[in-house]
Amino acid sequence: xxxxxxxxxxxxxxxxxxxxxxxxxxxxxxxxxxxxxxxxxxxxxxxxxxxxxxxxxxxxxxxxxxxxxxxxxxxxxxxxxxxxxxxxxxxxxxxxxxxxxxxxxxxxxxxxxxxxxxxxxxxxxxxxxxxxxxxxxxxxxxxxxxxxxxxxxxxxxxxxxxxxxxxxxxxxxxxxxxxxxxxxxxxxxxxxxxxxxxxxxxxxxxxxxxxxxxxxxxxxxxxxxxxxxxxxxxxxxx
Amino acid sequence: xxxxxxxxxxxxxxxxxxxxxxxxxxxxxxxxxxxxxxxxxxxxxxxxxxxxxxxxxxxxxxxxxxxxxxxxxxxxxxxxxxxxxxxxxxxxxxxxxxxxxxxxxxxxxxxxxxxxxxxxxxxxxxxxxxxxxxxxxxxxxxxxxxxxxxxxxxxxxxxxxxxxxxxxxxxxxxxxxxxxxxxxxxxxxxxxxxxxxxxxxxxxxxxxxxxxxxxxxxxxxxxxxxxxxxxxxxxxxxxxxxxxxxxxxxxxxxxxxxxxxxxxxxxxxxxxxxxxxxxxxxxxxxxxxxxxxxxxxxxxxxxxxxxxxxxxxxxxxxxxxxxxxxxxxxxxxxxxxxxxxxxxxxxxxxxxxxxxxxxxxxxxxxxxxxxxxxxxxxxxxxxxxxxxxxxxxxxxxxxxxxxxxxxxxxxxxxxxxxxxxxxxxxxxxxxxxxxxxxxxxxxxxxxxxxxxxxxxxxxxxxxxxxxxxxxxxxxxxxxxxxxxxxxxxxxxxxxxxxxxxxxxxxxxxxxxxxxxxxxxxxxxxxxxxxxxxxxxxxxxxxxxxxxxxxxxxxxxxxxxxxxxxxxxxxxxxxxxxxxxxxxxxxxxxxxxxxxxxxxxxxxxxxxxxxxxxxxxxxxxxxxxxxxxxxxxxxxxxxxxxxxxxxxxxxxxxxxxxxxxxxxxxxxxxxxxxxxxxxxxxxxxxxxxxxxxxxxxxxxxxxxxxxxxxxxxxxxxxxx
Numbered sequence: 041x042x043x044x045x046x047x048x049x050x051x052x053x054x055x056x057x058x059x060x061x062x063x064x065x066x067x068x069x070x071x072x073x074x075x076x077x078x079x080x081x082x083x084x085x086x087x088x089x090x091x092x093x094x095x096x097x098x099x100x101x102x103x104x105x106x107x108x109x110x111x112x113x114x115x116x117x118x119x120x121x122x123x124x125x126x127x128x129x130x131x132x133x134x135x136x137x138x139x140x141x142x143x144x145x146x147x148x149x150x151x152x153x154x155x156x157x158x159x160x161x162x163x164x165x166x167x168x169x170x171x172x173x174x175x176x177x178x179x180x181x182x183x184x185x186x187x188x189x190x191x192x193x194x195x196x197x198x199x200x201x202x203x204x205x206x207x208x209x210x211x212x213x214x215x216x217x218x219x220x221x222x223x224x225x226x227x228x229x230x231x232x233x234x235x236x237x238x239x240x241x242x243x244x245x246x247x248x249x250x251x252x253x254x255x256x257x258x259x260x261x262x263x264x265x266x267x268x269x270x271x272x273x274x275x276x277x278x
Numbered sequence: 279x280x281x282x283x284x285x286x287x288x289x290x291x292x293x294x295x296x297x298x299x300x301x302x303x304x305x306x307x308x309x310x311x312x313x314x315x316x317x318x319x320x321x322x323x324x325x326x327x328x329x330x331x332x333x334x335x336x337x338x339x340x341x342x343x344x345x346x347x348x349x350x351x352x353x354x355x356x357x358x359x360x361x362x363x364x365x366x367x368x369x370x371x372x373x374x375x376x377x378x379x380x381x382x383x384x385x386x387x388x389x390x391x392x393x394x395x396x397x398x399x400x401x402x403x404x405x406x407x408x409x410x411x412x413x414x415x416x417x418x419x420x421x422x423x424x425x426x427x428x429x430x431x432x433x434x435x436x437x438x439x440x441x442x443x444x445x446x447x448x449x450x451x452x453x454x455x456x457x458x459x460x461x462x463x464x465x466x467x468x469x470x471x472x473x474x475x476x477x478x479x480x481x482x483x484x485x486x487x488x489x490x491x492x493x494x495x496x497x498x499x500x501x502x503x504x505x506x507x508x509x510x511x512x513x514x515x516x517x518x519x520x521x522x523x524x525x526x527x528x529x530x531x532x533x534x535x536x537x538x539x540x541x542x543x544x545x546x547x548x549x550x551x552x553x554x555x556x557x558x559x560x561x562x563x564x565x566x567x568x569x570x571x572x573x574x575x576x577x578x579x580x581x582x583x584x585x586x587x588x589x590x591x592x593x594x595x596x597x598x599x600x601x602x603x604x605x606x607x608x609x610x611x612x613x614x615x616x617x618x619x620x621x622x623x624x625x626x627x628x629x630x631x632x633x634x635x636x637x638x639x640x641x642x643x644x645x646x647x648x649x650x651x652x653x654x655x656x657x658x659x660x661x662x663x664x665x666x667x668x669x670x671x672x673x674x675x676x677x678x679x680x681x682x683x684x685x686x687x688x689x690x691x692x693x694x695x696x697x698x699x700x701x702x703x704x705x706x707x708x709x710x711x712x713x714x715x716x717x718x719x720x721x722x723x724x725x726x727x728x729x730x731x732x733x734x735x736x737x738x739x740x741x742x743x744x745x746x747x748x749x750x751x752x753x754x755x756x757x758x759x760x761x762x763x764x765x766x767x768x769x770x771x772x773x774x775x776x777x778x779x780x781x782x783x784x785x786x787x788x789x790x791x792x793x794x795x796x797x798x799x800x801x802x803x804x805x806x807x808x809x810x811x812x813x814x815x816x817x818x819x820x821x822x823x824x825x826x827x828x829x830x831x832x833x834x835x836x837x838x839x840x841x842x843x844x845x846x847x848x849x850x851x852x853x854x855x856x857x858x859x860x861x862x863x864x865x866x867x868x869x870x871x872x873x874x875x876x877x878x879x880x881x882x883x884x885x886x887x888x889x890x891x892x893x894x895x896x897x898x899x900x901x902x903x904x905x906x907x908x909x910x911x912x913x914x915x916x917x918x919x920x921x922x923x924x925x926x927x928x929x930x931x932x933x934x935x936x937x938x939x940x941x942x943x944x945x946x947x948x949x950x951x952x953x954x955x956x957x958x959x960x961x962x963x964x965x966x967x968x969x970x971x972x973x974x975x976x977x978x979x980x981x982x983x984x985x986x987x988x989x990x991x992x993x994x995x996x997x
Contacts (some may be wrong), residue, residue: 090461130451
């Protein structure tokens with residue numbers, strides 16, 4: 041569903057990601073782990089179109105979206121839950137939902153997301169519908185960011201450190217939710233500095249070091265024996 | 279009760295006036311808050327509506343409706359054009375966009391005068407409304423009451439759209455975080471265009487309906503823009519209700535205030551604006567996410583074109599590799615010289631000194647040669663350009679070096695000019711004495727106004743300095759006994775170049791005097807700016823937090839810079855008197871402030887010599903070129919503004935130092951920037967533009983060394 045090949049990207053003058061290949065099939069969770077500065081957020085932003093890649097291609101559902109502006113990529117079926125949530129400070133929850141709701145252009149395989157369906161999944165948002173983005177707790181903001189991404193009925197969901205700064209119980213909930221969403225056919229790219237949380241729901245785990253893929257592990261195997269992943273992370277510490 | 283009753287009519291007038299301003303200012307505020315465009319052409323959009331409405335008004339309802347439709351559509355289209363024009367500059371920050379819109383406003387204003395004539399146009403309201411009605415025992419024009427109803431309806435519809443519809447939510451989301459709006463599948467660019475078009479439509483509709491209140495004429499655009507700016511500042515960008523209250527307040531000052539306290543009303547607006555800004559400066563005027571940060575959009579077309587041109591191997595331009603090699607050699611030589619320390623050879627020192635003085639020597643050479651090629655009239659213009667040039671240098675110091683974008687250096691300029699005029703009236707005609715006393719007076723003025731200016735950052739400074747400039751201009755206009763009011767001062771004895779010298783009458787003598795003063799003043803400024811003190815200023819512009827953390831009293835540095843710049847402007851004001859022998863408020867008004875800022879920007883914002891050249895270019899365009907095409911001075915100036923913003927993103931200094939440096943990219947250690955010679959950074963590697971958008975601490979990256987090779991950055995309020 042999401043296919044990245046030979047991707048390089050960076051900021052003024054410096055390349056952060058080097059020749060990266062990545063494949064996220066429909067209905068699976070691909071976790072990318074790495075230390076700070078490894079290029080995780082750069083990867084997510086490049087896929088979402090917030091950053092233009094220097095080389096390489098990004099394909100969504102077989103369509104080449106490389107270098108398209110962010111809103112086009114969103115319409116091609118990419119939803120983003122950014123690091124730090126970035127909910128709209130001056131919009132209420134209800135307005136977020138209204139703004140983000142976009143019936144899918146082409147009938148995809150998956151059931152489209154409606155405000156009602158999102159509220160059923162995240163009932164807490166329904167209770168807070170008149171609150172502004174910044175008046176929500178961290179967990180609620182995360183739910184709202186997720187709802188905002190889902191309401192475009194994406195086929196690829198990008199999650200940038202979705203468990204950052206959340207209480208352990210919420211972390212578990214969010215990761216369960218990720219598993220559920222993948223079960224419904226979404227291709228999920230989850231980026232996280234923490235190998236434990238990434239491994240919890242991933243089908244594949246990629247270790248990113250200084251913008252390069254240094255290990256690629258099988259999710260279930262990692263869950264059975266996390267030693268290999270920890271080793272891969274430790275090896276790449278510096 | 280009697281007093282209250284007597285003031286009823288102006289009070290109701292104030293409501294009408296206030297609602298008119300609200301509709302206009304709401305658009306201005308929306309455009310700034312959402313698209314980050316400080317639209318100085320907003321008043322012109324009103325004028326478009328007003329002229330269209332007046333042209334089509336024929337005393338019938340049909341005429342009014344036709345005018346409303348046509349005026350709204352025209353202004354809406356103009357707003358869309360503005361959006362298209364400013365979009366390529368989105369990454370360069372607010373100042374470039376503001377200058378561009380000012381240029382377009384000049385062009386638009388000139389075209390309107392061209393099309394509709396230079397006189398105020400009469401407006402015929404529908405006959406049914408062309409009567410007066412009884413309002414609590416007073417006769418009151420029916421149209422104004424009708425206008426109040428229509429303006430309320432307009433404001434209500436606008437507010438409803440903004441707060442209750444999905445489109446409105448998109449607009450507010452775009453103001454918050456354009457990138458996240460994009461990830462929901464909506465184009466921030468489309469939203470920005472929509473906002474500017476809608477703001478234009480509102481201004482146009484207000485222009486048509488409000489034409490009987492603020493009628494179409496050559497000064498309509500400026501009047502409406504200034505008043506709207508005041509409203510936006512007082513309202514504070516955050517809430518429409520606050521904007522409404524501010525608009526009614528300004529409306530009441532303009533009507534009730536003038537009726538109750540005619541002497542004080544003019545001050546009230548800008549004083550209130552200054553007070554609000556100063557009180558708020560801790561938080562700043564909510565700086566919008568103007569430039570679409572991060573989202574590396576395709577480089578703007580102008581930039582692309584320039585890069586392409588830079589790659590063309592022009593015959594007169596050394597090959598790129600050769601230039602780079604030279605630059606590298608220079609850097610290496612410098613490093614070696616620095617390492618050598620005491621062991622530095624004598625010839626090396628001489629060469630270094632020569633290089634440092636090269637721009638000044640070039641200036642002297644050009645100034646010395648000018649009289650041989652110019653006729654007497656052009657020479658007098660050149661003298662005026664020198665006076666304006668000092669003002670531009672002063673803007674360069676404040677905007678480029680201290681990082682405080684200013685439209686208010688005309689205030690110390692005015693203080694200098696009027697000081698010299700008063701000195702001359704009292705027979706103190708010796709030039710150096712006039713210059714020195716004027717500079718001191720202007721500096722003293724800046725000591726007083728400085729604390730209000732230097733606490734703020736970014737666009738807030740621009741607004742505060744506008745207020746300072748306007749208040750000064752108003753004070754000059756009001757204080758007739760000293761300043762001669764709007765008539766100005768004239769008829770005082772001419773300046774002598776030195777003690778016992780002949781009074782300066784001849785154009786050549788005046789020019790020579792001005793040139794000598796400018797060279798001396800600029801030399802002093804250059805020495806100071808290149809001294810360690812200048813480096814401290816650069817450091818506090820680039821990395822204010824870090825300088826503070828290192829124990830530097832940044833605020834004091836800024837005050838010193840502001841006061842020093844004031845002295846420069848004062849000296850320029852003194853020259854103005856020597857050159858043209860009269861002064862009026864028009865010589866020190868907002869337009870001159872904008873011209874000075876443009877001159878500094880043309881020069882490259884941190885280039886002292888560039889600012890002088892920029893001033894020369896402006897005077898050449900406005901007075902000399904326009905002489906051969908009468909009545910089109912503003913049009914030519916507007917074109918100059920537009921061309922300068924698009925084609926010279928790093929100013930003339932950027933041309934001299936060469937575009938290819940942009941390719942060198944990388945860190946701020948590229949000291950080659952000094953080789954442009956004007957004592958400052960010539961440009962930003964990586965083509966980030968002359969005044970990149972304020973960076974938030976989050977993406978500031980590793981702190982750069984506080985050297986002069988770093989990018990110019992407009993200060994931003996604490997976040």
